Amino acid sequence: MTRFGKEGFDGDFFELVLEHPDPQSPAWRNWKPGQFVMVRPTAWEHNPLWGRPFSIYRADEDGLSVFFQIVGRGTERLAKLEPGDEVTVWGPLGNTFAVREDAPTLILAGGIGLAPFAEYVRRHPHPENLKVVFGHRPPVECYPLAKMAERVSCQSCRETCPADLDDFIALLGRVIPDYCRDGLVLACGPMPFLKTVQRIVAEHGGKAQLSLENRMACGVGACLGCVCDHKEEGPVSVCARGPVFWSDEITF
Amino acid sequence: MDMKVSFGGLSLKNPILTASGTFGYGLEYTRFGELATLGGIVVKGLSLEPRVGNPMPRIAETPSGMLNAIGLQNIGVRNFVEKRLPKLPADQMAVIANLYACSAEEFAELAGYLSEQPGVAALEVNISCPNVSSGGILFGQDPKMAARVTEAVKRRAGDKPVIIKLSPNVTDITEIARAAAGAGADILCLINTLSGMAVDARTRRPRLANVIGGLSGPAIKPVALRCVHQVSRAVDVPIIGVGGIASAEDVLEFILVGAHAIQVGTANFIRPDFVFRLVDELERLCEAYGITSFDEYRGSLRL
Ligand SMILES: Cc1cc2nc3c(=O)[nH]c(=O)nc-3n(C[C@H](O)[C@H](O)[C@H](O)COP(=O)(O)OP(=O)(O)OC[C@H]3O[C@@H](n4cnc5c(N)ncnc54)[C@H](O)[C@@H]3O)c2cc1C
Ligand SMILES: Cc1cc2nc3c(=O)[nH]c(=O)nc-3n(C[C@H](O)[C@H](O)[C@H](O)COP(=O)(O)O)c2cc1C
Ligand code: FES
Numbered sequence: 001m002t003r004f005g006k007e008g009f010d011g012d013f014f015e016l017v018l019e020h021p022d023p024q025s026p027a028w029r030n031w032k033p034g035q036f037v038m039v040r041p042t043a044w045e046h047n048p049l050w051g052r053p054f055s056i057y058r059a060d061e062d063g064l065s066v067f068f069q070i071v072g073r074g075t076e077r078l079a080k081l082e083p084g085d086e087v088t089v090w091g092p093l094g095n096t097f098a099v100r101e102d103a104p105t106l107i108l109a110g111g112i113g114l115a116p117f118a119e120y121v122r123r124h125p126h127p128e129n130l131k132v133v134f135g136h137r138p139p140v141e142c143y144p145l146a147k148m149a150e151r152v153s154c155q156s157c158r159e160t161c162p163a164d165l166d167d168f169i170a171l172l173g174r175v176i177p178d179y180c181r182d183g184l185v186l187a188c189g190p191m192p193f194l195k196t197v198q199r200i201v202a203e204h205g206g207k208a209q210l211s212l213e214n215r216m217a218c219g220v221g222a223c224l225g226c227v228c229d230h231k232e233e234g235p236v237s238v239c240a241r242g243p244v245f246w247s248d249e250i251t252f
Numbered sequence: 253m254d255m256k257v258s259f260g261g262l263s264l265k266n267p268i269l270t271a272s273g274t275f276g277y278g279l280e281y282t283r284f285g286e287l288a289t290l291g292g293i294v295v296k297g298l299s300l301e302p303r304v305g306n307p308m309p310r311i312a313e314t315p316s317g318m319l320n321a322i323g324l325q326n327i328g329v330r331n332f333v334e335k336r337l338p339k340l341p342a343d344q345m346a347v348i349a350n351l352y353a354c355s356a357e358e359f360a361e362l363a364g365y366l367s368e369q370p371g372v373a374a375l376e377v378n379i380s381c382p383n384v385s386s387g388g389i390l391f392g393q394d395p396k397m398a399a400r401v402t403e404a405v406k407r408r409a410g411d412k413p414v415i416i417k418l419s420p421n422v423t424d425i426t427e428i429a430r431a432a433a434g435a436g437a438d439i440l441c442l443i444n445t446l447s448g449m450a451v452d453a454r455t456r457r458p459r460l461a462n463v464i465g466g467l468s469g470p471a472i473k474p475v476a477l478r479c480v481h482q483v484s485r486a487v488d489v490p491i492i493g494v495g496g497i498a499s500a501e502d503v504l505e506f507i508l509v510g511a512h513a514i515q516v517g518t519a520n521f522i523r524p525d526f527v528f529r530l531v532d533e534l535e536r537l538c539e540a541y542g543i544t545s546f547d548e549y550r551g552s553l554r555l
Contacts, residue, residue: 027283040523046316046470046498050521088523090284217311217318217521220284222276224296224322225311234304235325240280 110189180206285528484510
């Protein structure tokens, strides 16, 4: 059974609200922002074959929801789900972002990479220590930024032409140094964005936590299809060992 | 009904196994069901030393299937025996080790080591490695080499049943099956993945870093059924069927054409509790179809 909402978001952005798989289980009672679920409507039968991974956007007595953007055939069909359609969900999967209550924490989100941070911000015991820098192409109204801005300082940068990207990277270069050694830097977004964050923190002798979005099949560490290069351990599954890694642990 | 099956020196509480490479080392799935409900599991292909596998991307989705070029990333046979095997309920279901090597000697060494491990119920030999010394042809594509590997493994396997897993990427699969059977294989497993590729018309790039990969999933079921059918008529060695199984109906189809047991591979990715649910579903379907004995139903295809 699914409930399905699109409230407040424009364009190709949806909040998919699902019946909670098992609110009483210990894994769900202790879920933390950064973790994700695999989502697969029964009606897909054998095509598409794999479930699709999404960060947990919210999970409480009222349900489980993910916030997603249409990018291909899977998300296209997820957007068309109707109330009552059956969906298989497995999770919560993966690890979580670090929380340091008293440390200044910089959240860097690129596009749909904002999704895992909604609940991070809502739960943080000292929101005054948080700053969000958000880079995006579609209008800001497409994303749940306004709600986060009620609690924490948010800066949004829209990219409408190539020069905007240079400005955004320059901005990252200015804000990151203040946080990456004594505070905490968390980032989620497209690969080039994560690479840029990794480079800047390294230049300043610091590190960041990066959440990777590799293509996944099983989501549980069994198929070895989603690995990234870990400097000490070699290839490790992003779904089981991650999706969050310290920037100095991995090479892209 | 009685779900037990016994064949080629292997006794299983039901004919449902998981396929190598799709179920990790078993522990990855313990939160989705009880391993002890399964006939057994086949673990990811093990080599003498740990392997890092191929570069990314290594998986691609295709209509009703997928391509993989994992490149046999694994923790190595000793790590498996020391760190994973003790955690598996090997007294309640069969733990089958899948072996991967590039020479008959290496295969024999793996078999020798694993034959001494009480928790291992059988050895499944993946003969898909290109043998470099004889010009890159796959062991599984040359009857002589398939026989050589089978003999080498048999010699060192002690009392563990030896399963030879065949590749469908050959002109005549019965030829390889006969060679493996003649060399002493206790059981044949078929099929491994079909060689395939996927490309992106927009970026003009292959979807796998390795360019070519192995196709699996429901898309390959007709090929797998055909192979089991042909081989079960050609050799007198029990067969484990694998390839695209995604329902209890599929399981019965494989038994109907001659399989003693089956393995579930890619369907584990469709939903992680699939194989656990399959045990009950198979029992229910047997009842619905009035099947009371697998021995009687097996190979009863009406032609
Ligand atoms: C741990 C994790 C958390 C994620 N969280 C979210 C989230 O909260 N919200 C959200 O909208 N998306 C999230 N994603 C990405 C999401 O899984 C993909 O967008 C989705 O699987 C695409 O499916 P599709 O069938 O629509 O695309 P496909 O038809 O499979 O592919 C279409 C296009 O999407 C791109 N794409 C496919 N898979 C991914 C991927 N895993 N990451 C990035 N791009 C991809 C492809 O390169 C291609 O260009 C997450 C991914 C991971 C691994
Ligand atoms: C991701 C993946 C990894 C695999 N790894 C192995 C392996 O290590 N050894 C092996 O013998 N077969 C391996 N296989 C092949 C499967 O065991 C099985 O033969 C094949 O996938 C066909 O079955 P299916 O269609 O049910 O998946 C792998 C398959 C997949 C999809
Ligand atoms: S998706 Fe299978 S190992 Fe990560």
